[in-house]
Amino acid sequence: MPSSEAIVDADHPGLLRAGPRTSGPYGRESVEFHMCSAMDACRDETITPDLLELGFDTVDLSAFEELQVVLRRVAEAGHISDDDASAIRASLSGNTLTCSSSATAEVLYIADEGLIMRTSGPNGMAVVGPRPVGMNDHGAATSIHADQDVYGTPLKQLMDGRAPALFRHDSPDGRNADATLMLVNLWIPLQQITQPLVLADSRTIDRRRHQLRYGLVTTSFLERDDDQSINDIWTFLHDPGQRWYFRSHMDHTSAYLFNTLSTPHGACTLPGEAVAEQCYRALEDAEAAVAADDVNALCEALDRAVGVETPDDAPLALRTAIAEMVAVAEAAHRDPASVCGEHAHAWSTAARAARRRVIRMSMELRLVVSISS
Numbered sequence: 001m002p003s004s005e006a007i008v009d010a011d012h013p014g015l016l017r018a019g020p021r022t023s024g025p026y027g028r029e030s031v032e033f034h035m036c037s038a039m040d041a042c043r044d045e046t047i048t049p050d051l052l053e054l055g056f057d058t059v060d061l062s063a064f065e066e067l068q069v070v071l072r073r074v075a076e077a078g079h080i081s082d083d084d085a086s087a088i089r090a091s092l093s094g095n096t097l098t099c100s101s102s103a104t105a106e107v108l109y110i111a112d113e114g115l116i117m118r119t120s121g122p123n124g125m126a127v128v129g130p131r132p133v134g135m136n137d138h139g140a141a142t143s144i145h146a147d148q149d150v151y152g153t154p155l156k157q158l159m160d161g162r163a164p165a166l167f168r169h170d171s172p173d174g175r176n177a178d179a180t181l182m183l184v185n186l187w188i189p190l191q192q193i194t195q196p197l198v199l200a201d202s203r204t205i206d207r208r209r210h211q212l213r214y215g216l217v218t219t220s221f222l223e224r225d226d227d228q229s230i231n232d233i234w235t236f237l238h239d240p241g242q243r244w245y246f247r248s249h250m251d252h253t254s255a256y257l258f259n260t261l262s263t264p265h266g267a268c269t270l271p272g273e274a275v276a277e278q279c280y281r282a283l284e285d286a287e288a289a290v291a292a293d294d295v296n297a298l299c300e301a302l303d304r305a306v307g308v309e310t311p312d313d314a315p316l317a318l319r320t321a322i323a324e325m326v327a328v329a330e331a332a333h334r335d336p337a338s339v340c341g342e343h344a345h346a347w348s349t350a351a352r353a354a355r356r357r358v359i360r361m362s363m364e365l366r367l368v369v370s371i372s373s
Contacts, residue, residue, distance in 0.1 A: 001018055001030075001031070001032065001143065001144075001212065001235045001236060001237055002030060002031075002032040003237055005018060005019040005030060006018065006019065006212055006237065007019045009212075009213060012172075012173055012213070014208070015172050015173060015208060015212075015213075016209075016212045017212050017213040017214065018212045018213065018214040018235045031142055031143045032238065034238045036238075036242075036244055036268075037244070038198055038244035038245060038246050038268065039243070039244070039245050039246070040246060040247065040248045040315065041058075041245065041246070041247045042247050042248045042249050042315070042317075043248070043315075047245065048100070048101060049099075049100060049101065049245065050099075050101040050103075051099055051101065051103055051105070051182075051184075051257060051258070051259070051371065052101075052103060052168075052371065052373060053202075053203065054199075054201050054202055054203065054245075055170075055199070055200070055201070055202030055258055055259045055262055055263035056199045056202075056245070056256055056257065056258035056259070056263050056265075057099035057100055057101050057103065057256070057257050057258070058099065058100045058247075058254055058255065058256055058257070059097040059098060059099055059100070059105075059186075059254065059255050059256075059257050060098065060100075060253070060254055061188070061252065061253055061254060061255055062253040062254070064091055064092075064095070066087065066090075066091045067087075067088060067091035067092065068252065068253065070084050070087045070088055070091070071088075071188065071190060071252040071363075072252070074117070074190060074363065075190040075191060075252065075361060078119070078361065079117065079135075079136045079137075080115070080116075080117050080135045080136055080363065085115050085135060088115070088363075088365070089110050089115070089365075092107050092110060092186070092365070092367075093107060093110055094106075094107060095107055097186075097257060097369070099257060101373075102373075103371055103372065103373045104371070104372045105182070105184065105257060105367075105369035105370070105371055106369055106370045106372075107367055107368075107369055108181075108367075108368045108369060108370055109367065109368040110365060110366070110367055111365070111366035111367070111368075113366070114185075114364065114365060114366035115135055115363070115364070115365045115366075116132070116135050116136075116138050116363065116364060117135055117136050117137075117138060117190075117361065117362070117363045118138045118139060118140050118141075118360075118361070118362050118363070118364070119137070119138070119139070119140075119359060119360065119361050120139055120140035120194070120195045120267065120359070120360045121194070121195075121277065121280060121358070121359055121360075122194040122195070122273040122274075122276035122277045122280060122358045122359075122360075123194075123269055123273040123274050123276065123277035124140070124142065124195065124267075124269060124273075125277050125280070125281075126139060127359060140195050140267035140360060140362075141265070141266045141267050142266070142267065143235065143266055144200070144235070144236045144238075144264045144265065144266040145214070145233055145234060145235050145236065145264065145265070145266060146211075146233060146234040146236075146259075146260070146261065146262055146263055146264055146265070147185060147233055147260045147261075147366075148183065148231070148232070148233060148260050148261050149171070149213060149232035149233060149234060149261070150163045150164050150167055150169045150171060150174075150183075150261045151163070151164060151171065151173070151174070151232075152213070152231075152232025152233075153230055153231060153232045154231065163183075164176060165179075166179060166181050167179055167181050167182060167183050167261060168180070168181065168182045168259065168261075168371070169259070169261040169262050170202060170205075170207060170259075170261075170262040171207060171211070171261070171262065172207040172208045172211050180370055180371050180372070181368060181369070181370060181371075182259060182368070182369050182370075182371055183259070183260045183261055183366065183367075183368055184257050184258060184259060184260055184366075184367050184368075184369055185256070185257070185258050185260050185364055185365070185366060185367075186255055186256075186257055186364065186365045186366075186367055187255055187256040187257075187258070187362060187363075187364045188252055188255040188362060188363050188364065188365075189250040189251060189252060189254075189255070189360075189361070189362045190251070190252050190361040190362060190363065191251055191252075191357070191359070191360065191361050192247075192249070192250045192251070192360050192361075192362060193248065193249055193315070193317040193318050193321055193357065193358065193360075194269075194270065194273050194276060194318065194358050194359070194360050195267040195268070195269065195270075195273070195360040196246045196247065196248060196250070196267070196268060196270065196360070197246065197256060197265060197266075197267060197268075197362070198244050198245065198246040198265065198266060198267070198268040199244070199245050199246070199256065199258060199263060199264070199265045200236075200242055200243065200244055200245075200263065200264040200265070201242075201243040201244070201245060202259070202262060202263055202264075204241055204242045204243045205236070205242060205264060206239065206241075209237070209239075210236050210237045210238075210239055210242075211234050211236055211264075212234065212235050212236070212237065213232060213233075213234065214232075214233050214234065214235045215230045215231070215232060215233075216230065216231040216232075216233050217230060217231075234264075236264050242264075244268075246268060248270070248315035248316070248317055248318070249315065249316075249317035257369075260366060267360070270314060270315060270318060271311045271313040271314045271315075272310050272311050272313075272314025272315070272318045272319065272322060273314075273318070275308055275309070275310050275311070275314075275322055276318060276321065276322050276325070276358045278304060278305070278308065279304075279305045279308060279322055279325040279326060279329065280325065280355050280358060281304070282301050282302065282303075282304035282305035282329060283301075283305060283325055283328065283329060283351045283354065283355050284355065285297070285300075285301035285304075286298050286301035286302050286305075286329065286332060286351065287348050287351050287352065288301075289301055289340070290332075290339060290340055290344050290347065290348055291344075291348070293340050293341075293344075294340070295336050295337055295340050298332065298336050298339065298340060299333070299336050302329045302330075302332055302333045302336070303333075305325060305326055305329035306326065306329050306330050306333050307326075308322070308326060310322045310323070318358070321354075321357045321358050322358075324354045324357065325351075325354045325355065325358070327354075328347070328350050328351050328354045329351075331347070331350075332347055332351075
C-alpha cells in the first residue's frame, strides 16, 4: 500500500489504517509495486519455514490419495465443482497435517466460506472475468495483505469478541503467542511457475508501523449478513527490512499453511514473466490465425515469440516453460502453410498446452487447527 494512503486510525489511537482510496487485495488501483529480494526454497534448501515463528510452513499432501485425485481433476478442468468442494472438505476434515518444521496441525473445522480457486496469467495478465463466480474465477491477489483482523468483523460477531484470547495472532494492538488454536489458510497450488505466492517472515514486520486495518467490501463474492458485509483485514506498507519467501515451482502434492490473522502474503511477479506474457499472447493470436486459415496473420503473431530471450535470473521452471512456447512458435514459423492446413489441430493443441503451463492456478481453504510442536 502506498504510504500516502495511510491515515490516522481514529478508533485505535497511535495506529494507522488504510485510507478510503486504497485498493483492495485484488485490485490494481492505488497499489505501489516494489522490487524485492525473495528467498526461493526450490534453490536454497537451508530455508526452513516455521508456522509458529515465521507465520507460515509447508505441508506434504501427497499421502492424501483421495484429495490428490480431486485436485488432479480440478487442475484439468480449471474450475471447482460443488462435488469437488465436498470431496476436498471430507478428505481433510479431522485429519492431521504435518509441517516441514515437524509441527502438526489437527484440522478441527473447515469454514463454510473461503474455499475458492484463483487463476492468473504471467505478469499479472487477467485470464478470468472481472467478477468471480462462486468458488471460481477469482484472480490472484495483487497486493500484500493478511486475510483477517482478529479484533474485527466477522470474528467479533461470530465469537462474541473472544477470538483474540482463543487464537494465536500477532497484531499492532495485541499478541497471543500461547494459544494452540490457529485460524490458518491452506493454500494449495494446482500449478505455479508464474505469479507465485510470496510470504513475509513475520519476524521482520513492524506491526505498529507497517500493518494497517482495511475494510474489504465482500458483497460481490460472499453472501453475508449486512453487519458482516465489511470484512476487516490488514494491508501493509513496504519496508526494505522485510524478508520474503517463495517457491518457484509447486504443484498440488504440497501446500502452504499460514496464519490467516497475521501473515503478510500476496502474488509476486518473477523475472521472466513479461517474456512469458509476450509468448503467451503471441501463441494465442497465432491459434486464432490458424483457426481462420490466415497464414499472414499467423506469421505476424509468431514473429513476437520466435527468438525471444529469457532473463538469466528467471527461475528454471519458468525458463523451461518459456522455451517450450518458443519451440512451438518456431515449429510453426518454419512451415506456416502446413500449420494452417493439415497440421492445424495438432499444432493448436500443442500451443494451448504450452500456454497453459504458465497459468497459475491455486485453491485455498480457511481452517481452524490445533497446533502441536
